[in-house]
Amino acid sequence: MENEVLEVIYTRRSVRSFTGQAIPRESLLKILKAGMAAPSARNIQPWAFVAVTERGLLDSLCERLPYAKMLDKAGAAVIVCGVPGKDEVYGGKYQDENRIGGKYWVMDSSAAAENILLACHAMGLGAVWTAAYPYENRMAAVRDIIGVPEDVMPLAVIPVGVPKDKGKVTDKFKEDNIRWERW
Numbered sequence: 001m002e003n004e005v006l007e008v009i010y011t012r013r014s015v016r017s018f019t020g021q022a023i024p025r026e027s028l029l030k031i032l033k034a035g036m037a038a039p040s041a042r043n044i045q046p047w048a049f050v051a052v053t054e055r056g057l058l059d060s061l062c063e064r065l066p067y068a069k070m071l072d073k074a075g076a077a078v079i080v081c082g083v084p085g086k087d088e089v090y091g092g093k094y095q096d097e098n099r100i101g102g103k104y105w106v107m108d109s110s111a112a113a114e115n116i117l118l119a120c121h122a123m124g125l126g127a128v129w130t131a132a133y134p135y136e137n138r139m140a141a142v143r144d145i146i147g148v149p150e151d152v153m154p155l156a157v158i159p160v161g162v163p164k165d166k167g168k169v170t171d172k173f174k175e176d177n178i179r180w181e182r183w
């Protein structure tokens with residue numbers, strides 16, 4: 001189990017080339033469950049997900065999102081959204097004046113997005129995080145096409161598909177990124 005999980009984590013890579021095969025709803029549900037298993041500050045889970053499988057919608061997203069062109073052959077897309085309102089419900093009680101900024105919904109939804117990428121990889125599917133947030137025009141495109149309301153923030157559009165190629169895994173471990181005990 002430990003080895004299997006580590007193997008999935010170590011070998012996940014962004015996949016941008018898909019066969020065009022459809023992704024069944026059961027697979028998408030497993031993937032979404034993985035997203036919802038992510039940690040979140042105070043366990044507020046300030047996220048929402050839109051699973052998109054309609055070809056017309058995938059094509060419209062592809063057309064409007066400059067760095068998500070792999071959507072043309074994806075079988076589905078998962079749009080990971082943050083819901084700041086859910087975060088702020090507890091904002092008053094837990095307000096910390098020392099906070100330098102940053103929003104929990106961004107961190108929490110990012111954790112969910114990574115879980116989704118890992119779940120896809122574990123299931124033999126390919127996926128890639130494409131940014132909506134923090135680009136106003138990309139977020140607006142997602143809102144227009146998918147109908148995401150103004151108080152919900154589209155964070156990432158994750159095309160999901162059957163990988164076309166095997167893909168190359170390189171080891172990203174860098175000793176230089178580590179300090180022991182002191183900086």
Ligand SMILES: Cc1cc2nc3c(=O)[nH]c(=O)nc-3n(C[C@H](O)[C@H](O)[C@H](O)COP(=O)(O)O)c2cc1C
Nearest residue numbers: 012013014015016066067068128129130131132172
């Ligand atoms: C916040 C974020 C935004 C990203 N946006 C895009 C994007 O818009 N389009 C894209 O093709 N890849 C995008 N990526 C994927 C990165 O390019 C990729 O993770 C990085 O090159 C490392 O490769 P790997 O995922 O295969 O390890 C994004 C990744 C992150 C974490």
